[in-house]
Each structure stands twice: as structure tokens, then as C-alpha cells.
Amino acid sequence: MRQCFISAGLFGARHVQLMLMFGATISSFGMRAVLNVAIVAIISPHTREDAEFATYPEWSEKKNIILSSFFWGYICFQVFASQLAKNLGVKVIFAIAMSIASIFTILVPFFGEELGYGGVMACRVIQGAGQGFLLPCLHTLLSNWAPIAERAKFGGLVYAGQALGTVVAMPVTGAIADTRLGWPVSFYLYGGLGIVWVLCWIAFGHNTPADDKNISTAERKWIEYGLVQEDDVGQKHPTPWKSIFTSVPFYAILAAHCGQNWGFWTLLTETPTYMEKILKFSITKNSLLCALPYFVCWALNLVMSPIADMLIDKRYVSLIVSRKIFNSIGFFVPALALVGMTFVGSSNSQLAVGILVIAVGFNAGQFSGFNLNHIDISPTYAGTLISLTNTCGTAFSICAPLSVDLVKALTGYEEDQEELWKFIFYIAAGFYLITGIIFNLLASGDVQPWDKSDPTTKARRSIQKKMSVISVKYD
Template sequence: MTLRGWKLILNRVLFIPQRYVLGIMGLFALANSFTMRVCLSMTITQMVLHTPPSEHIIGETCPDVSVSDNSATSNTTMVYAGRERYDWSEATQGFLLSAFYYGYVLTHLPGGILAEKFGGKWTVGVGLLCTSLATILTPCAVGIGGATGLFIIRVIEGAGEGTVTPGFVLLLARWVPPSERSRFGAMIFGGAQIGNIFGPYISGHLLANGGDWANVFYVFGTLGILWFLFWIILCYNTPNTHPFISDDEREYLNANVTASGLHKKLNPVPFKAILRSAPLWVLILAAVGHDWGYFTMITDLPKYFSDVLKFNIKETGLMSALPYIAMYVCSFIFASICDLCIRKKWHSIGNGRKIYTTLSSSVPAVFIILASYSGCNRLEAVILFIASMAFMGGFYSSVKINAMDIAPNYAGTCSAFVNGIAAISGIITPYLVGLLTPDQTIEQWRIAFWTVFAVLVVTNIVYLIWGSGEQQWWDDVDKHGYPPNWKHGPFTKRVLDTEKKVVYPKHDHSPVTND
């Protein structure tokens, strides 16, 4: 059968608009990426040796309710067969949990540039394939190199995932009209919460009853490879290069997508203007604040539930998943409300981003502090953590997609700056928490949570004052022109002075030159 014949068949079978196919595959991409990112937070609780404290300090640590129960689920009496466990301190564990973000930070900017040059499809696909393969090889790396081997393989995993966010932001800028961005941002980037839900939950079941911790890496790495096979068949860089998109959808997207890169070749990335852009740096600061709180939760919350509140490993998996269920559901609620208000012109894009940045930063900060003062009341702590993550769902209608507002043409590079620099929080927070909580006491964790509170609130205030939702002049200089105070030269090379301009006199058809 000819290519045209296959196209006609696929047009009839795949009646779903192709931007929604991209959205669904993006959801699974983020889900897979986050299961591979967070699975170590669960498995490390079973990879290390646990030495019970010699005495219980009243008011500082919670009693282990499972100690009196001689069942096989007790964290302190479980016998683990077949895998070595390691004597890693809390600081070492924090260092290992942060290893992922060393690679993650390094590949954001190259990922954004590669996405703009070659398209988001292969930038995202190859990046996640590398992470999937490294995840499968993690048990081997630990067996050979111990903590060093684990650190190296986690850096490689992070490097693969560093290309994902800038790649998807660029794909959204090419595929999604402005009035649908919040919804698609929640659909795709909300997939992270699917990963945060199923990662701990499935890990808890795989690790329960002495399960081999290596199975966690094998399962999630294999799922990532399966996703890659579907991705390369179903998804493409732009509507105009998609082989079986409907004509109606292609025409609709060409008429409504604002990125001029969809229709013409862009100028080189205007780095000298981007690096001087105040709205971009304010967005970066807001992202740093949000990621400080978010990465603390996804990296260290399982340890808090296991080591402080003394949930057993299966309960820890379930309790760690519940906050992200709330975040995922609320992300769609916030996104729908935000898109509706923008469509009805009840508020501007910029004001919408500020509203939901506040909901996803300052409000969660308050609930996190309240949770730290709940003491050993496990039910109250879980409810407050669920509330904090529920409001973080506003992140996907604000900071996460704001790069598309201010720079739809260079969204990949700008997103790389924003997410790459913000991801430094992922390097700092696990190690800092490990240093602040050497004895895993409630008081020590409270200091860690107050640090999260301060960073979230301060960065939110800065964004409220100087954040923007308007396309910046440097994103489309042909449309906006250069500002009057721009003194750093044009983005493209000037016509050389040695070039001759050809003019034609009225009565002589032979060309002459005008110097």
C-alpha cells in the first residue's frame, strides 16, 4: 500500500485531533520520567541499613508503632534476601538523591537549543530513552560501584530528562493556541503527578515483604522504552510535518498558533537580549522558589513518612502518592478556570499567571508549615501535605507555561533557562535536608520546612511585582522592532558595506551600481 493510502486510513481511524494525541503521549512521557526520577526516594529506604536509636527522646521522634507488632512488615525486623544493603549516612543519602539533578541541570540549555534546531520530537524521545536505559542499569551500577556507581548512573538519568521540559514547551508553542495552553500544560506536565502517584505506590508494593529493590528500576525502565516506541510513530514536530493530521486541524492551528516559527525559519537565538530580559529572570526566580518546595516534597516526603512518622514501606508508598493525586486533579481544575477567564477576558494572561503562581507557592507554604507542627499525628500531617500539593497544581497554569507567553518562538531556549536554573533547587534541597535532619527528629524537619516556606513566599512576591504575560520584543523583532534604548546591535548581520546595491535608471536598462 502506498504512503497516501496509509494516510487516508489513518485519517479515518485516528479521528482524535492530533494535538490531543500529542497531549496524551506527553502525559505518559512525564509520568514515565517522574517514576524513574522519584523511584529512588522509595528504594533508598530499603537499600540502607537501619540502626534503631538506643533510646526514644520524648517530643522529638515519633514512636514506631510497628515495633510492638512482630509481623513481617516491621521496618526494623524485616529480612531482606538477595540484595546487599549499604551503610549510608543521611547526608550521603541526600547527596545520592540530589545526583539526578546534576545531570538534569546540565542538559536543559542544550536540550532547548537542539529542540529549536531539530524539533521537540527527537529531543524528548531520545532523552527519555537514555533515562530508561540508565534506569534499567541502576542495580548493576550499584553492585559494581556502590554509592559512587549510583551517583554516576543517576547523573546520566538526569541528563536524559533535562531535555524533556524545553522540548515539550517548544512542542506546545508549535501545536497549541494561546487559549488552550493552560489546559494542555496541565495535561502534559500534570503527567508528572501520575508518575509521583504510581511511582511510590507501585514501588511500595514491589518492595513490600522483602521484595528485591532492583525490580523497581527494571519495571520503570522497561515502561520508558515501551513509551518511546509509540512516541516515534505517533508524534511529530509541527502540524505541517505531521503525515496524517486532518486538513481542518492543520488549517486551524496555522491560523491560531502565535509562534511565527511555525510558518518561517527563525533568526538565531537572541541570547544577548534574552540574558538582559527582566521578565525572564523574574520567571526564573519564581521557578526556583516553586521547585525548592516541589523537589523537597517529591524527594524527601517518602523519607519523612517512613523515618519520622514511621509508616511501613507499603503505607509509605500509598501516603506518598495521595498528595500527588490531589495535585493532579486540582491542576485540571485550575487550568480550566484559567483558560476560561482568559477566553472571556475576565483577566489578562499576565494576571492569570500571577494568580496561579500565588496559589501554587504561598498557599502550599502555609500548609507545609502547619504539617510540620502536627507532630506525630499521622492523619493530620497527611491531610495537610495533601492540601499543600493540591494547591501546587496551579503551577501548570502559571510558571510552567509562562515561557510560552513571553517567548513563543524561543520557548525551548527560554524554558531551558527557567527549568535548568530552577532545577538547581533539586541539587541543593535533598543534601540540605540530609544535613538539617541527621537524627530525623520533628524539630530538625521543622527547620527544613521553614526554609521551604521562606523561599516559596519571597520568590512569589518578586514575581507578583515584576512578572509578565506579554510577548517580549526580542521574541519577534520583525513584529515589535528594537526598543529605543537598545544599544547592543541587531540580532542578524548587517548588509556589508562592500556590497553594491543595483538600481535601474529610467531610460537605460543596463544595470548600474550605486555606491
């Protein structure tokens, strides 16, 4: 027997998987966000005489329906995706799903030209169906690859790709849309990047540490210690649906996910229009300023995630207290900022942008909050839990942009009137506030009794929460 000390900070096979998961999130959210900026150029009349692309001003009345169409496909396969990932493994399923999403991103300009806005919507529905596998696959991979002592850091880094993908997509799309080649090139670019990621995933991705032939025995033991028993790796358990649907902590996560999706997608889909109609920014400046809040979100996430791990590791607070602290930052600060947005507008565009930066930037707290709580309460069924909460959350993502049309119909206000946006911001703030309170009241950090992990494994988890360096014996 040899004695080996493994530091959680060393670079190893788990970090290769971390980079692949991070890349999947970046490319996926780049593909999602590209239309939110491109739609401004798509529905605007030509401003260049040398333009080599078409625009469709007649689609302007269909803008919010087009933007919501991604989620029509996205909502359909969440639970199905989680079951496939759990029973068949992530690798092949993830590659196929991302390939579909990437190909239909590339096809958006062609379908738009041939079939009109219905063609664009068809592409976005299919793209959404492919990306419906993203979160179930990522949560399954995180539950397989992320040791508890690194969970917030790993989860934070992986999901930081949401903000970074948006940060990159918005200004790049705006810059491309302002050239003679125009908005279609942005879809070719992000679809192509998705294909590149698929090739990297096929070459280097693995379902579990046990599947990776290049991982050291020491690192494998470090990862599996406290996650599942070594003789239980690869075993499959039936999903305890009844127990899940009667679990109060599950509903705490569900509420938080719905509130997060409403607020996040309200801002992501409508900010470009707000900046164009109210703040009067050009598409190039619009896209740069829209990206700024998501850059701050990405940067703050890199700060908050290790702090969350440190608080748990040093036992300054319990795991669930840490989750609630950071989720409160991620929900309540944006809620206050959105209320603040109702007091500013075209008269002070710089202040309006600054408040948007606060609203989106501090939302980074949720990456170390409810977003990891699925794994906390059930590592075995984390993929299933995220698929369930994300299915409901996606319904709110669909409603968020459509709510703008509803408010317009009920109030008579148009997108170039500040009164409309006050309603939109108040509604989003309300969702953040109410669902954040529900999470704080009902959430748990304990592995639930219906999780299939045995008491020995649960005890290992408890020990590992307190450790950043462990000693492992192996033959």
C-alpha cells in the same frame, strides 16, 4: 473555497501529541521518583528471610547525596537541549534522550551491586542528563502544537504527568520493595515503561503540525493561527540572548522556577524519610501516603487548568492576571501549609499527612501560572527560556536535599528529631513566599519585543485568546 468550523474541543492530531507529551512526563517523573521511595528499602536491613535482593545499610549516611545526584546530570544539558530542539527538531533528540534515561534506570541495581553507591550515583547522573532534554522538548512541542485558547489546558494536562508519575511510582515502588524480589524490580519496571514510550513516540510523534501527514488542513490552520505565520513555519531565527538576559519578565519566571524547584524537591525527596522517622510509617504505608498529596495535585490540576483557560477565554481577567492568580494559589497555599507543618508531628500523624496533602495538592496552581509564562512572553523561544530557568531551578533542586545535611551539621539535630524538620519546612515556605511575590510584581503576559513573531501574528494571537471556536477558509 470551503467554509469549515473547528471546535477547540474536538479530538484531533494535536490530542495525539498531547497524549504522547503526557506519557513522557509520567514516565520521566516515575523514573525520577522511584529512588526516593526505594532508598528507604535500599538502606534498611533485610526484614524477609526469602529476599532475593541486597540491601546496603552502610549507604545511609550518603542518602541525600545519592538523591541529589540525578540533578548533577540534569543541570548540564538544559540550554544545549533547547538549542538542539529549536534547530534540529524535537523528535529524534527526544527519543535518544529518553532512551538513555530509561536504559540507565534499568541499570541502577546492577551498578549498585558492582560499584556501590557510586555506581547508583553514576546511573542517576546519566539518567538526569537524558531527562535534561524533557522540559525544553515539551515546551517546544507545546509552543508548536497548543493553540492559545487551549494553552493552559494543554500545558496543565502535560505537566499533570509530573504529579501522576509520582503518584504511581511511590506506592508501586513501596509494594514492590516489600516483596521477595524487592526494590530492584521497580527500576526495571519504570525503565521498561520509558522504552515503551520511546517506541510510541517514534511511531506517532511529530515536531510540528506541518510534519504530521495525517492532520486535517482545518486543524492545522486552527493550530497555526496565532502561533506563527504559515509561510514562517520551519524558519529559524538566532536566539536574542542579550534581550533575554535584560528582560524583567524573564527574571520573574526565573525566580518562580527556583522557588518552585526548592519547595517541590524538598517535599518529594524528604517526605518518605519524614514519614519513616517522625510519623513511624512502614514502607508500604509510607509509599501510599507519600503518593496521596501528588494524587490530589494531579486532580486539582485537572480542575484548575480549564478554569484558567475559561477565565481568559471569557475575558473575566487578562492572561497575566490569570497566571498570577493560579501561581499565587500554587505558591502561597503551600507556604502556609508548610508553616502549619511545624506545629504538628508525631503526636498527630493524620493531621500532618492532611497538611502535606494541602501543601503538595494546591501546588497544582503553578501549572497554570509561571510554568506557562515562558510561552506567553515568547512562543518562538519558549524552549530556550524553559531551559534557562530550569537550569537555575535545577541548582535549587540539588541544594534542597543537601540542605537537610547542612541543617543537621549546623544544628546538631538528626532526622528522627522534629526540630530538624521545622527548619526544613520553614526554609521551603520562605522560598515559596518570596519567589511568589517576585513573580506577581514583575511578570508579564505580553509577547516581548525581542520575540521574532511579526505584528500580524501578534494580532492573530490577541484574537485567538478570545475564541474557542473559529472559522477557517482553505482551498
